[in-house]
Amino acid sequence: MSAVEDRHDDDAELVRRTLSNDRDAFGGLYERYRERVFRVAYHFVHNKADALDLCQEVFVRAYESLASFRGEARFSTWLMRIASNTCVDFCRQARVRKAGELDEGMITGDERLPETTSTPRPTAGLEREEARAALEAAIAQLTPEHRAVFILHAVEEMSYEEIAQAVGCPIGTVMSRLHYARKRLRGLLAWFDRS
């Protein structure tokens, strides 16, 4: 049996035990997936405290809806769906928050993004740290829906099919959103190209 299938069986066993009121079993799922959920949340909100809060919210929602997990898809994919929905909801609600009242600051994106009209340039010349910072600032400019697809692919290296299952849309929509996310990022990053 492959490692992936082993993990799938382990997760299913932990879910079964959790539904039998074994809270330690849910703790096992938490330890196994907390970093993945945190990474996704962090790249949505760029704030460690908010990301940890979102991480908590994701696991609470997962616990509350665990009975609906049928085991046909992988638990990780099911959990990523909850993570993606939770983060998208948070970003949508955060759009109406007053900026001055945010602690530490959370980057929100806007719906309409500027596209450079000049020929887009590759970012080969950026120093690594500056490039990372520029990319993270640009990701924050994506709509929550585009951000979800981009983060699940770029950060979690999920396949298009897995992302489609996680966000609940056709693979063609995943492909389209990821393509336009990269185009928009390219447009924003073009202003910060030294080469």
Next chain:
Amino acid sequence: MNECPIEIQLTAYLDGELPTDQATSVEAHFASCPACAQEMAALRSVKEMEGGLSAPEVSKHEWDRAWDAISKRIEAPRRRALGFRWRWLAFAAAAAALLATAASIRSLQTRPANPMAAVPKNECIVDYVETSGGYSSMYSYSPDADVTIITLVPSAAPEEPPDHASGKS
């Protein structure tokens, strides 16, 4: 001459998600289409940057504290789990909606402080940026570069084309 592939095939090709026959067709197309080759190079440059994304470390103490909070909530009486931040958000959303209808500014966009650099060396800290009248902004500063920049651009972005897979328009 081949017809240019639909744009989104370029991203799928880059990610190795195209079936073999379509991938072969796209590769053959690049040899004769400088525009698509250039577009691919630009997309590849973004993809190459993706590997540099990282998240901060979380200590064992922080993980344990988060687990304690989760445990308390899942053991609490069954009710809608809205934490303090989320209740505040709901209140702020209602208050902001009220203010927005009284304001005369169009396309209000709010951008809070950038958390990526706490206090940059040049000590120019952006606390608040707001645009209107069809503009968008982004700002960044790098502590090492000593530079704080706020960029203002028109926000006329092209519409995403219809989802060809689902047939929606």
Next chain:
Amino acid sequence: MFLVSASWALAQEGHDVDIQVISVSATGRGTSPQFDSRIPRGLRTQLERSNLAYSRYDLLANSRQPAAFGREVTFPLPDGEGLAIRASAPQPPASLLRLDARILDRDQRAILTSQLRVRYDATFLLHRPKGDAALILGVSAHQPK
């Protein structure tokens, strides 16, 4: 006459800070940018470090206006636009000035509103791309001379 009147008015209100705005036109794309020799060295360094990809920077204006805390001063920009800056007194513990900056369109409507905390003599950049070129404003606040 205008300057005398302005100075007298400020003498009545208080001259708490000097606001400086250096306007630069940025054009072209490429490595090794060329700089107008009149651009102050501090701003030139900022532009070099900024990763903006323009190949040529030319000075348009270098203006400095006295201001009282809480009072807005306006700097004219090309195409009938304006930059309005209001400084507020430094607040502890970091003793950073608060600057409120607005870019106004030709109808005097704010298209950008921002709030920053800055130390004296530090410069931040406002970058306004227009097609392949851009207007870049280096904004700083100084102790009165």
